[in-house]
Amino acid sequence: AVMPDRTNTSRDHAKRYVRHFLADFAKLDQEYPRTYPRMIVRGEGAYVIDEEGRRILDAGSHLGACQIGHGHPEVADRIHQQVRNIEFIALDAGISHVYAAALGERLAKMVLCDDPVFSFTNSGSESNELAFKIARQYHRRRGQPGRVKIFSRNGSYHGSTLATSAATGAAPFKEGFGPLPEGFIQGAQPSPGRCGHCGFNDACSLACLDDFERLIMAEGSETVAAVIAEPIAIPQAVKVPPPDYFVRLRKFCDDHGILLIIDEVVCGFGRTGRMFGAEHFGVHGDIVTFAKGLTSGYVPMGAVAVARHVEEVFKNAPLLHLNTYAGHPVACAAAMAVLDIMERERLVLHSARMEPILRRELQRLQNAVARVRYLSVIGLLSSVIVDISDRPDPDAVIRRVRNIAYDNGLLARVARDGALLSVHFYPPLVVAEQDIVAGVRALEIALRMI
Ligand code: PLP
Secondary structure, three states, rough: OOOOOOOOOOHHHHHHHHHOOOOHHHOOOOOOOOOOOEEEEEEOOOOEEEEOOOEEOOOOOOHHOOOOOOOOOHHHHHHHHHHOOOOOOOOOOOOOOOHHHHHHHHHHHHOOOOOEEEEOOHHHHEEEEEEHHHHHHHHHOOOOOOOOOOEEOOOOOOOOOOHHHHOOOOOOHHOOOOOOOOOEEEEEOOOOOOOOOOOOOOOOOOHHHHHHHHHHHHHHHEEEEEEEEEEEOOOOOOOOOOOHHHHHHHHHHHHHHOOEEEEEEOOOOOOOOOHHHHHHHHOOOOEEOOHHOOOOOOOOOEEEOOHHHHHHHHHEEEEEOOOOOOHHHHHHHHHHHHHHHHOOOHHHHHHHHHHHHHHHHEEEEEEEOOOEEEEEEOEEEEEEEEEOOOOOHHHHHHHHHHHHHOOOEEEEEEEEOOEEEEEEEEOOOOOOHHHHHHHHHHHHHHHHHO
16 A cells, blocks of 8 residues: 655645645644644544554544444455446446445335435435435425425534535535525524523423424425424534424424425434434434445445335436436445444444443533533534633634644544534544543543633
8 A cells, every 4th residue: 555654744745735725724724734734644443543653533533424433444345346346337227236226225224214215425415405306306296396495404514515505504604605596494493501592501492493383384384395404413513402303393394295304414324322313303204315424434425315205206207316426336335334334343332332421521521621511412422512702712722622632632623603612522433431531531631721
């Protein structure tokens, strides 16, 4: 294998990266290029190893994709074997392949969607984009072409394309890219503990859902194609809705002929201690989208599950939606290998078992660091909210927290949420108790030095 020269500490690779890539967040760092970007060369389980040989706990799982851990030899072997069998077949004009069939059959037994059929994609954004197209076509083909609007929730993230940006509620991801496609509207979502509707406490009256439903009725429910929601939203903070939220949202959608799209892109494949996030609430989606954990990031892949009653309308005239790499055999092979490993290593159960340990450690952190205001944990998905309102330069605080955490062996995901700092801690599902303990200690060191 071609490995970068490990003895090279002049940051040449980092300089080369910055020279050849469109500006990203790392370039904003005043410390660039002394420390940023960090150049990773290898991965091992829950850890990544940088060009200087440091082992760093991957506490963000690379945007939540890495579930089974880095560098699993079995996935590598099966990808290798797949390329030797057939590297690529496009699912087009009467051609398919056995690997897509096997994956579809397997997923159908797992996903919370009634008797589903699948369409494969390459990312979460493509999955959601396709879900919107399916929802609009569904109503059009049923003689309701006026049902076009897609409702989503404030503070959500659904992707990077224009339509998924329009559906995204978190403002920074959509500002300045207009005009965005029409018909995308956002309303309230529950943020237990720090919710505008219920105040800074844990009791929830679902007043946000009252508002959301009122907003849809005011727009005219007969103009609405679908509602899209993440079972547990991630941006800003991990937001676990109250138990009856989704049951009521599901009923509201049914009562008004609106499709419910469940976005499992982050929650899917064990992240929250269940195979899918919606399992916590027992709610089925008419359409369910996923990506990331499906292949644990080994190669890109996404999928859209469509309930049989929605698929009915496409029986006589298929949906015209071409996507060259949809159902790429190498991605299918990676997904099958990842699912085998998740089952064999019982990673979903492990994620659930690690939840109390992660909560215990984060509670200890909260007791030790006065700035920590609120924490939220479900499975191996968690966030802590830190008050930095007394600090004049929040971006400098973010850089500092990241740097100190890294120097203490933790790749942390730190973002700004107004005058608050949100730190997400969601390591690969293979993480062990001692990794969590060490990782949260590194975070504590960083937060003490704000
Ligand atoms: N939906 C959710 C909930 C996400 O968190 C993301 C990505 O972070 C996406 C959709 C978009 O997925 P991708 O980045 O694979 O396009």
